[in-house]
Amino acid sequence: MSKAKGRSIWWRIHAWAGLKLSLLLAAILATGTFATISTELDWLATPAMRVAPASTPHASWGQLAMSAQSALPESTIRSIVAPPNSRFAAEAWVEQPDGELMRIWLNPYNARVQGIGPWTNIQVMLCEIHRRLLLPNFIGIRLVSAFSLLLTVLVVTGLVSYRRFWRGFFRWPKRRRGNNRQLLGDVHRLLGLWSLWFVALIAMTGFWYLIESLGADAPAASYTGKAVAQMQGFSQLDAQVAAAKAHNPLLEIREIRLPGRAGAPVAIMGQADAILVRDRANTVWIDPASNRVLDSIRGEDLSVHQRISEMADPLHFGTWGGLSTKLLWFCFGLMLTGLSVAGIIVSSLRLHREACAGRQDSSSGLGRVWLQGMGPWAYPALALLTFVGVLVIGYLVGLAPSAAIEW
Known part of the structure; x- marks a missing residue:
C-alpha cells in the first residue's frame, strides 16, 4: 500500500x-x-533557393561575393553561406543603407543571382x-x-x-x-x-x-589581435580563401564573414576534424589587405566549457549529421x-x-x-x-x- x-x-x-x-x-x-x-521548409516555399545539381565545379567565393554586390550595389555584404547540399542555392546576407537585412540567393555553379528576399523567413x-x-x-x-x-x-x-x-x-x-x-x-x-x-x-x-x-x-572564439586595413572589394577574396585552406587543409568552408566594422579581419569558418561543433568552432582570420593568416581556432583545441557550448545546437536540433x-x-x-x-x-x-x-x-x-x-x-x-x-x-x-x- x-x-x-x-x-x-x-x-x-x-x-x-x-x-x-x-x-x-x-x-x-x-x-x-x-x-x-x-x-528545408524554406527551400520548398522559396523557388529562388532551388538549383539543379550539376557536375561542374562550384563558382569561387569571390565570384559569389561580386555577383551579390552587383545585385544590390548600395548594400554591405555581411556573410556568404555555402549551400547545405547540391540542390540548394548559396546565400549572401547583406545590410541595406537603412539597416534592413536581406538575403540574396546565388546559383553555386555559375554565381548567378536567383532572387532577393527579406531576412525573416520560415527558419528565422x-x-x-x-x-x-x-x-x-x-x-x-x-x-x-x-x-x-x-x-x-x-x-x-x-x-x-x-x-x-x-x-x-x-x-x-x-x-x-x-x-x-x-x-x-x-x-x-x-x-x-x-x-x-x-x-x-x-x-x-x-x-x-x-x-x-x-x-x-x-566565451566564443573571436579575433583579439590588432586592427587591420579595411577590406576593399572582393578581388582578393579567393586568395584569402586559399590562405585559409593552406593553413588548415581539412577545413570545409561553410561560411565567410566579411568585416562588419573598420579594422576587423575576414573570418573563414566551417567544419574540420572536430565533430558536434558549430561552424564557428573552426575559424581562420585573414588580413584583407595582405591575405595573411592572423589567427585561427580549431574545434579540437577548444576548452571543455567551449566544446560543450558548441555541441549544444547540433545536438538540440539534430544538424550534426x-x-x-x-x-x-x-x-x-x-x-x-x-x-x-x-x-x-x-x-x-x-x-x-x-x-x-x-x-x-x-x-x-x-x-x-x-x-x-x-x-x-x-x-x-x-x-x-x-x-x-x-x-x-x-x-x-x-x-x-x-x-x-x-x-
Missing part, C-alpha cells in the same frame, strides 16, 4: 505539471520540431518563437529554457509512477470499447518510453541553454509533441469523467474542460501565445521589422 501510495503521489505530480503548463509546452515542442527542418520565425517566444532575450530565452526542468520532472515522475515500465516498450495499445481515455493513456506511455533518450537529450541541452542565459556561457539526422530529430519531435497532446487529452478526459461523477455540468467540450483544468495558468499562457501570434502576423504582412542578427 505504501508503494502504491507513493506511485500515486508521483502520478499526481506528473499529471499536475503536465496539465498546468501544457499549452506552452506543446507550443515550444511543436515549433522546435518544425525548426529542425526549417531550412520558427527558431525565434522556439528560442524565446519572440520575447526580449533576457526573458524569453530563460522562460523557454526553464521548460527543460519541466521535461525532467515529467520524465522522472512518469517512470516512477509507471510500474515496471521496462515491460511497456512492446506493449501495443489495445482498443477498449468505450474507453478512449485508457487507449490514449496506453499511447501516451508507449510514446514516452520510446522517446526517453530524445526527451533526455532535449532536456539536457535545454538546461544548458538555461545555464548560459544566467551568465555561465562559454545533415538531412538524415534532421529528419530523425523531426520524427522524434513529432513523437514528443504527440506525447504532450495525448497527455492533454487524457487529462481532459479524466477531468470530464470526474465532473460527470460529481454530477456537475458534463456538456462542456474537452477544450473547455482542459482550460478549466489549467486554472489560472491558462491566462498568461493564452496571452503570451496570442502576443506571439500577433507578432507573426505582423512579420508576414511586413508591419514588424526584420529580426536582428548577431555578427
Whole structure:
C-alpha cells in the first residue's frame, strides 16, 4: 500500500505539471520540431533557393561575393553561406543603407543571382518563437529554457509512477470499447518510453541553454589581435580563401564573414576534424589587405566549457549529421509533441469523467474542460501565445521589422 501510495503521489505530480503548463509546452515542442527542418521548409516555399545539381565545379567565393554586390550595389555584404547540399542555392546576407537585412540567393555553379528576399523567413520565425517566444532575450530565452526542468520532472515522475515500465516498450495499445481515455493513456506511455533518450537529450541541452542565459556561457572564439586595413572589394577574396585552406587543409568552408566594422579581419569558418561543433568552432582570420593568416581556432583545441557550448545546437536540433539526422530529430519531435497532446487529452478526459461523477455540468467540450483544468495558468499562457501570434502576423504582412542578427 505504501508503494502504491507513493506511485500515486508521483502520478499526481506528473499529471499536475503536465496539465498546468501544457499549452506552452506543446507550443515550444511543436515549433522546435518544425525548426529542425526549417531550412528545408524554406527551400520548398522559396523557388529562388532551388538549383539543379550539376557536375561542374562550384563558382569561387569571390565570384559569389561580386555577383551579390552587383545585385544590390548600395548594400554591405555581411556573410556568404555555402549551400547545405547540391540542390540548394548559396546565400549572401547583406545590410541595406537603412539597416534592413536581406538575403540574396546565388546559383553555386555559375554565381548567378536567383532572387532577393527579406531576412525573416520560415527558419528565422520558427527558431525565434522556439528560442524565446519572440520575447526580449533576457526573458524569453530563460522562460523557454526553464521548460527543460519541466521535461525532467515529467520524465522522472512518469517512470516512477509507471510500474515496471521496462515491460511497456512492446506493449501495443489495445482498443477498449468505450474507453478512449485508457487507449490514449496506453499511447501516451508507449510514446514516452520510446522517446526517453530524445526527451533526455532535449532536456539536457535545454538546461544548458538555461545555464548560459544566467551568465555561465562559454566565451566564443573571436579575433583579439590588432586592427587591420579595411577590406576593399572582393578581388582578393579567393586568395584569402586559399590562405585559409593552406593553413588548415581539412577545413570545409561553410561560411565567410566579411568585416562588419573598420579594422576587423575576414573570418573563414566551417567544419574540420572536430565533430558536434558549430561552424564557428573552426575559424581562420585573414588580413584583407595582405591575405595573411592572423589567427585561427580549431574545434579540437577548444576548452571543455567551449566544446560543450558548441555541441549544444547540433545536438538540440539534430544538424550534426545533415538531412538524415534532421529528419530523425523531426520524427522524434513529432513523437514528443504527440506525447504532450495525448497527455492533454487524457487529462481532459479524466477531468470530464470526474465532473460527470460529481454530477456537475458534463456538456462542456474537452477544450473547455482542459482550460478549466489549467486554472489560472491558462491566462498568461493564452496571452503570451496570442502576443506571439500577433507578432507573426505582423512579420508576414511586413508591419514588424526584420529580426536582428548577431555578427
